[in-house]
Amino acid sequence: MESTELMLDTDGRQVVDLTDRAAEFCRSLGDGLLHVFAPHATAGLALMELGSGSEADLGELLDRLLPRDDRYRHQHGSPGHGADHLLPVLVSPSLVLPVVDGRVELGTWQSIVLVDLNRDNPRRRVRLSFLGSVPR
Secondary structure, eight states: OEEEEEEEOOOSSEEEEEEEHHHHHHHTSSEEEEEEEEOOTTTEEEEEEHHHHHHHHHHHHHHSSOOOSSSSSOOOOOTTTTHHTHHHHHSSSEEEEEEEEEEOOOOOOOOEEEEEOSSSSSSSEEEEEEEEEOOO
């Protein structure tokens, strides 16, 4: 297994594009599976279209589903921080994607993104792991 860790600063961004970094990681690795993992209790990973207004739409959706107020029992940090801890229930902290001949197999408009609403901690790690196929 090949593995690397990405260090990210999400300050001011709810969606961070990881597609190019994942593609570069897999470029010389052949066929297999890419596992992408965010080891955080307040962030998740998703496949989505970028640059078409989808980022703002996602932000609005998450604001409706996870309002930033004092309704949460988990109440340390900034107001509404309890919502951050519910995000991984809706946006998984991991993805598994096929890799064929060193290329991550994504749909035409799909990008790999980190989703992070947590204003209290902009420093994030994402682990990329590649499990190669066994030759027949």
